[in-house]
Amino acid sequence: MENLTDYLKEERSQEWRDQIRKSMKTKERTTRERVDMPEEDPNIRNKSNLEVNRGLEEELAVLEAQRCIDCANPTCMEGCPVGIYIPKFIKKIETRDFLGAAQVLKETNGLPAVCGRVCPQEKQCEASCFYTLKLKKPAVAIGHLERFAADYERNSGKASVPEVGESNGIKVGVVGSGPAGLAAAGDLAKFGYDVTVFEALHEIGGVLKYGIPEFRLPNDIVDFEIENLQKMGVNFRTNFLVGKTASFEDLKEEGFKAFFVGSGAGLPRFMNIPGENYNGIFSSNEYMTRVNLMNAANPEYDTPVISGKNVAVIGGGNTAMDSVRTAKRLGAKRSMIIYRRSEEEMPARVEEVKHAKEEGIEFMNLHNPLEYYADEDGRVKSMKVQKMELGEPDSSGRRRPIPIEGSEFILEVDTVVVSVGVSPNPIVPSSLPDLEITDWGTIVVDKDTMQSKTIPELFAGGDIVRGGATVILAMGDGRKAAAGIHKYIQEKIKAN
Amino acid sequence: MSKILEKEYFSKNVVKLVLDAPEIAKTRKPGHFVIIKIGDKGERIPLTIASSDIEKGTITLVVQKVGVTSAKLLNLNVGDDVTDVVGPLGKATHIEKIGTVLCAGGGVGVAPLLPIVEGFKKAGNRVITVLAARSKDLVILEEQMREFSDEVIIMTDDGTYGKKGLVTQGMEEVIKREKVDLSVVIGPAIMMKFASLTTQKYNITTYASLNTIMVDGTGMCGACRISVGGKTKFVCVDGPEFDAHQVDFDQMLMRLGAYKDKEYAAYQEYLETVETVA
Ligand SMILES: Cc1cc2nc3c(=O)[nH]c(=O)nc-3n(C[C@H](O)[C@H](O)[C@H](O)COP(=O)(O)OP(=O)(O)OC[C@H]3O[C@@H](n4cnc5c(N)ncnc54)[C@H](O)[C@@H]3O)c2cc1C
Numbered sequence A: 001m002e003n004l005t006d007y008l009k010e011e012r013s014q015e016w017r018d019q020i021r022k023s024m025k026t027k028e029r030t031t032r033e034r035v036d037m038p039e040e041d042p043n044i045r046n047k048s049n050l051e052v053n054r055g056l057e058e059e060l061a062v063l064e065a066q067r068c069i070d071c072a073n074p075t076c077m078e079g080c081p082v083g084i085y086i087p088k089f090i091k092k093i094e095t096r097d098f099l100g101a102a103q104v105l106k107e108t109n110g111l112p113a114v115c116g117r118v119c120p121q122e123k124q125c126e127a128s129c130f131y132t133l134k135l136k137k138p139a140v141a142i143g144h145l146e147r148f149a150a151d152y153e154r155n156s157g158k159a160s161v162p163e164v165g166e167s168n169g170i171k172v173g174v175v176g177s178g179p180a181g182l183a184a185a186g187d188l189a190k191f192g193y194d195v196t197v198f199e200a201l202h203e204i205g206g207v208l209k210y211g212i213p214e215f216r217l218p219n220d221i222v223d224f225e226i227e228n229l230q231k232m233g234v235n236f237r238t239n240f241l242v243g244k245t246a247s248f249e250d251l252k253e254e255g256f257k258a259f260f261v262g263s264g265a266g267l268p269r270f271m272n273i274p275g276e277n278y279n280g281i282f283s284s285n286e287y288m289t290r291v292n293l294m295n296a297a298n299p300e301y302d303t304p305v306i307s308g309k310n311v312a313v314i315g316g317g318n319t320a321m322d323s324v325r326t327a328k329r330l331g332a333k334r335s336m337i338i339y340r341r342s343e344e345e346m347p348a349r350v351e352e353v354k355h356a357k358e359e360g361i362e363f364m365n366l367h368n369p370l371e372y373y374a375d376e377d378g379r380v381k382s383m384k385v386q387k388m389e390l391g392e393p394d395s396s397g398r399r400r401p402i403p404i405e406g407s408e409f410i411l412e413v414d415t416v417v418v419s420v421g422v423s424p425n426p427i428v429p430s431s432l433p434d435l436e437i438t439d440w441g442t443i444v445v446d447k448d449t450m451q452s453k454t455i456p457e458l459f460a461g462g463d464i465v466r467g468g469a470t471v472i473l474a475m476g477d478g479r480k481a482a483a484g485i486h487k488y489i490q491e492k493i494k495a496n
Numbered sequence B: 001m002s003k004i005l006e007k008e009y010f011s012k013n014v015v016k017l018v019l020d021a022p023e024i025a026k027t028r029k030p031g032h033f034v035i036i037k038i039g040d041k042g043e044r045i046p047l048t049i050a051s052s053d054i055e056k057g058t059i060t061l062v063v064q065k066v067g068v069t070s071a072k073l074l075n076l077n078v079g080d081d082v083t084d085v086v087g088p089l090g091k092a093t094h095i096e097k098i099g100t101v102l103c104a105g106g107g108v109g110v111a112p113l114l115p116i117v118e119g120f121k122k123a124g125n126r127v128i129t130v131l132a133a134r135s136k137d138l139v140i141l142e143e144q145m146r147e148f149s150d151e152v153i154i155m156t157d158d159g160t161y162g163k164k165g166l167v168t169q170g171m172e173e174v175i176k177r178e179k180v181d182l183s184v185v186i187g188p189a190i191m192m193k194f195a196s197l198t199t200q201k202y203n204i205t206t207y208a209s210l211n212t213i214m215v216d217g218t219g220m221c222g223a224c225r226i227s228v229g230g231k232t233k234f235v236c237v238d239g240p241e242f243d244a245h246q247v248d249f250d251q252m253l254m255r256l257g258a259y260k261d262k263e264y265a266a267y268q269e270y271l272e273t274v275e276t277v278a
């Protein structure tokens, strides 16, 4: 870490940084209020696909950038899994060098417009900001500023393509095109490798495309960032399921020297309660895939989706929030969250819960489904729900929900989305008998290099290793693995 | 993208397509399927790989027109591209030399049955195939089935061809006549349900290949889920073949109907707008 400290110190002592620091008194910076993100009207957005957060205008962005005091020890950076040089990019915004700010972002983050939108900033960089830690004030809006700089660059038509090293002709395969795979591919290309990303679906992007909805992350933003990778020389193969279309052995024969597996957590979990296979009951993956990836709500597209009047979404995570808000947008009269704990324990981002409430989502917290009932065609028509209360904390530290006997009642529903978690995608592990996996089906790797202990040429990261995490953690893994792969291949070359 | 290299009509609504797909051709085994999608706005549908040629790098599909996507596929010609083709998906059929295998296919199930019949024959089994249809003009793939079967029995509901009666009657005729070691049934859920009840009566191990509704085909969505032995299974990754005596066919029947109204409406619209123009 010494290098990094030195580097930060050197950069910070550059004249432009010095000047901008001195241009305003610290006191003036720290007494400012954090700027608010402008939002689309809840009653308009809940009937359309318009993006909820509208982004900061230039003036607001500069005002917010001025709040950052350019700390000598920027703790914020410790909270960013991809190590964005946060004060540097923010100070570039303050000097109105917006393109320069975007360039700083892209040194370590291939998807800044995505992360600026979907990162749980309040738990990451912003949780470690000086304002949060020491001043007990709202953090610098690092995420909003990141989004601003990335959007500015994209809209300017002057987007720069990160420099790539001289091609070394060595083939490396990336399995899965979610954020983990994309981050790994970007760094591997920068090191000069001949990178091919294999994706099972017909579109690149993983959960960014099939999961996170348009109103939070427009698809064309994801596409733009993918095009950047293509310009860096990364090859993409869609409709290619590694382990099925070709095995790892086949690919090794084709000359691939190492692999990064970022195959995600694909397998949806159900609760195994009576009636769960009735029609109109979906996993959130199916619901979101139909609507986001297949565009089912648009009559011009062939894939159908059931748009219910009374929709219940089971769960309290980000996926549940996305599903319930999607149901509202598909025209549901009642769109309800059914969650067995209280709002305090909800894993979803605070911002998403707030947005959902504004849009008219009903929250039935401390409720748990017991059984579903269907009409004569097998279409769900109602469900039995039980009320819960909170008991002692369990092993996760959250208070355990306990059923209240006799509190059951029947709720009318015609669509249910089960959003109670996912398990790791089993296709890669089941095609590699030697691969060490946990009882949960996640791949076991060294936590610094992301290398498998049993198959040295295989590295992995993202949800297939963590079981379910965030975009930015997946990207951090991808970057670590790219460095691990680089080291592994260079050592092998030296040994020969 | 896969180019269509050959197209042959087996009947008005059934077509054989040979696609350029060298990677899939190399790894596929009997029982495997692909998911295809036509155009940017198309839906993803599963189709069994009927056969493949590793040298030519091709796979063969046999497609029956039942709705919008299958109709769009039938409308493509040699030289056209199928936008997306991914596979091979699912678990391969467990093919072994076991003795006498009774294969039964009906309706949409006859096409996916073909590679299984071929596989068991090539493994050295005696293969008897029962093909069922409502009437004569709906009997498909008879010739192809004969090539790999020791005997083909045809059953039609109205007696216009072969014997009059249901698929189960054809099956029972064989079971009563000789020892059957294994049975494979593919077809509409209702047909598989009764075929399965028939073999259960005689204690014959039976596999059913389930043609549920699918979206991704990689175990990600759960659209294809079905109850087998009281447990929820995903047909695309755990199947498509299961022990027929454990499958909840009533549930499967119900789940297949999930989009019936929408599919019917879309198909009518498609027929009116596209096929009348063509
Ligand atoms: C609805 C929803 C909302 C979310 N919201 C947020 C949010 O707001 N903020 C946040 O930080 N996180 C959020 N997450 C979580 C986040 O999206 C994931 O943690 C992240 O996408 C994991 O990235 P990954 O690269 O590991 O896998 P994925 O994004 O799952 O990508 C894996 C890809 O690999 C492909 N694949 C799998 N197997 C193979 C194979 N054998 N061969 C080829 N390809 C294969 C898959 O098709 C898929 O495209 C959300 C998740 C969902 C589902």
Ligand SMILES: Cc1cc2nc3c(=O)[nH]c(=O)nc-3n(C[C@H](O)[C@H](O)[C@H](O)COP(=O)(O)OP(=O)(O)OC[C@H]3O[C@@H](n4cnc5c(N)ncnc54)[C@H](O)[C@@H]3O)c2cc1C
Residues within 6 Å of the ligand: B033, B045, B046, B047, B048, B049, B061, B062, B063, B064, B065, B066, B067, B068, B069, B070, B071, B108, B111, B112, B188, B210, B211, B212, B213, B214, B240, B256, B257, B260, B263, B264, B267
């Ligand atoms: C593993 C698997 C392998 C298959 N292999 C083949 C094959 O080799 N050749 C072939 O012609 N078909 C096969 N099918 C069936 C094929 O996928 C469907 O016919 C197709 O999805 C119909 O799409 P569509 O848009 O044309 O019709 P839709 O508009 O989707 O459906 C039209 C009508 O067909 C019914 N239907 C829809 N899907 C199915 C289904 N899966 N099974 C039975 N009825 C259905 C619907 O209820 C509806 O009434 C297979 C299915 C599976 C799951």
Ligand code: SF4
Residues within 6 Å of the ligand: A079, A080, A081, A082, A083, A084, A086, A109, A115, A116, A119, A121, A124, A125, A126, A142, A143, A146, A472
């Ligand atoms: S990538 Fe995420 S964690 Fe890192 S600075 Fe941006 S918003 Fe914060």
Ligand code: SF4
Residues within 6 Å of the ligand: A067, A068, A069, A070, A071, A074, A075, A076, A077, A086, A087, A128, A129, A130, A131, A140, A142
């Ligand atoms: S900790 Fe906060 S104030 Fe300090 S450099 Fe980082 S963002 Fe700026």
Ligand code: FES
Residues within 6 Å of the ligand: B213, B214, B215, B216, B217, B218, B219, B220, B221, B222, B223, B224, B225, B234, B235, B236, B237
């Ligand atoms: S088709 Fe999606 S899980 Fe099987």
